[in-house]
Amino acid sequence: MRLSDSIESFIKTLLAEDSSEVELKRNELAEYFGCAPSQINYVLATRFSPDHGYVTESRRGGGGYIRIVRVVQSGSQRLLYLVNERIGDSLSEEECIRILSQLKEQGLISAQEAPVMASAVSAKALAVPIPEALKDAMRARMMKSMLTTIAARNGV
Amino acid sequence: MRLSDSIESFIKTLLAEDSSEVELKRNELAEYFGCAPSQINYVLATRFSPDHGYVTESRRGGGGYIRIVRVVQSGSQRLLYLVNERIGDSLSEEECIRILSQLKEQGLISAQEAPVMASAVSAKALAVPIPEALKDAMRARMMKSMLTTIAARNGV
DNA sequence: ATACTCTAATGGTCAAAGAAAGTCAGAAAA
DNA sequence: TTTTCTGACTTTCTTTGACCATTAGAGTAT
Numbered sequence: 001m002r003l004s005d006s007i008e009s010f011i012k013t014l015l016a017e018d019s020s021e022v023e024l025k026r027n028e029l030a031e032y033f034g035c036a037p038s039q040i041n042y043v044l045a046t047r048f049s050p051d052h053g054y055v056t057e058s059r060r061g062g063g064g065y066i067r068i069v070r071v072v073q074s075g076s077q078r079l080l081y082l083v084n085e086r087i088g089d090s091l092s093e094e095e096c097i098r099i100l101s102q103l104k105e106q107g108l109i110s111a112q113e114a115p116v117m118a119s120a121v122s123a124k125a126l127a128v129p130i131p132e133a134l135k136d137a138m139r140a141r142m143m144k145s146m147l148t149t150i151a152a153r154n155g156v
Numbered sequence: 157m158r159l160s161d162s163i164e165s166f167i168k169t170l171l172a173e174d175s176s177e178v179e180l181k182r183n184e185l186a187e188y189f190g191c192a193p194s195q196i197n198y199v200l201a202t203r204f205s206p207d208h209g210y211v212t213e214s215r216r217g218g219g220g221y222i223r224i225v226r227v228v229q230s231g232s233q234r235l236l237y238l239v240n241e242r243i244g245d246s247l248s249e250e251e252c253i254r255i256l257s258q259l260k261e262q263g264l265i266s267a268q269e270a271p272v273m274a275s276a277v278s279a280k281a282l283a284v285p286i287p288e289a290l291k292d293a294m295r296a297r298m299m300k301s302m303l304t305t306i307a308a309r310n311g312v
Numbered sequence: 313a314t315a316c317t318c319t320a321a322t323g324g325t326c327a328a329a330g331a332a333a334g335t336c337a338g339a340a341a342a
Numbered sequence: 343t344t345t346t347c348t349g350a351c352t353t354t355c356t357t358t359g360a361c362c363a364t365t366a367g368a369g370t371a372t
């Protein structure tokens with residue numbers, strides 16, 4: 001795996017845990033990954049730009065830091081973020097359910113839609129004799145497809 | 157946490173308790189924080205300047221002291237202070253941004269206005285072949301003009 | 313008592329050192 | 343060729359220390 005990608009996913013893990021904001025030390029992070037500090041700037045520039053839905057602030061000097069904030073998005077933007085960033089190639093039924101219930105809570109999908117979508121990716125619906133791994137891959141694709149449709153319906 | 161930040165929040169705690177005014181001994185405070193006395197001056201200069209809404213008076217010699225007073229101003233008064241006292245004949249883009257972000261934080265301009273104003277004075281907006289010094293002069297005039305407009309809209 | 317001087321106790325200034333982060337051109341890798 | 347990575351150099355913010363300025367009060371001379 002490319003170094004930049006490792007750093008990117010490391011930061012995204014932090015962002016997933018710690019709400020939508022992380023603060024980190026450029027030098028520490030560089031040391032952790034055994035790379036040049038400026039590598040961190042490269043990752044920020046290529047993966048955490050406003051185009052990617054993030055803003056960064058930083059401070060130099062003693063006690064300096066870099067703060068990365070995931071930008072507040074419209075509902076559709078958030079759906080597309082999930083499609084493009086959060087959902088990878090594979091999702092378990094449990095993960096699907098968790099995502100759907102979050103979305104329902106946030107009002108991004110309706111109380112009618114949520115259970116429909118959940119049933120689409122349920123083990124029951126996918127009860128055909130293929131490996132589990134394939135089912136999870138299908139679930140990811142189904143979720144992306146459904147969410148993209150909803151985002152488009154609501155306009156970006 | 158940065159030493160300066162610790163001292164800043166210590167003083168702000170005192171200010172919150174004791175009305176809007178504190179009196180302290182530079183040397184005692186420095187001793188308490190185990191730092192050079194001049195560090196206190198640094199904190200005053202960078203966090204308790206008139207720009208930040210404070211004025212300080214002090215006295216040397218036996219029984220000397222430093223008094224910090226939080227200035228109460230209406231929003232419009234503060235804007236006019238900026239126009240008449242703080243903003244001179246010239247402002248860099250960075251200074252503009254700093255001022256605007258402070259004003260946004262203080263609720264004197266809205267989160268919608270701030271980026272609009274920032275973009276007006278941005279290097280991108282002013283990308284014409286004239287000397288930098290002239291652009292900075294324009295920025296100062298633009299900022300004064302915009303802030304005066306907002307102050308007038310909100311009433312003094 | 314008054315005025316003057318000396319001194320200890322304060323606070324102020326500024327330049328230099330230290331501690332991060334940013335930039336950018338070019339090397340390396342894909 | 344494009345993307346990734348590095349290193350030298352730059353900029354910004356913090357902290358310190360040496361030296362300067364001011365003040366109250368004690369001591370002293372008139």
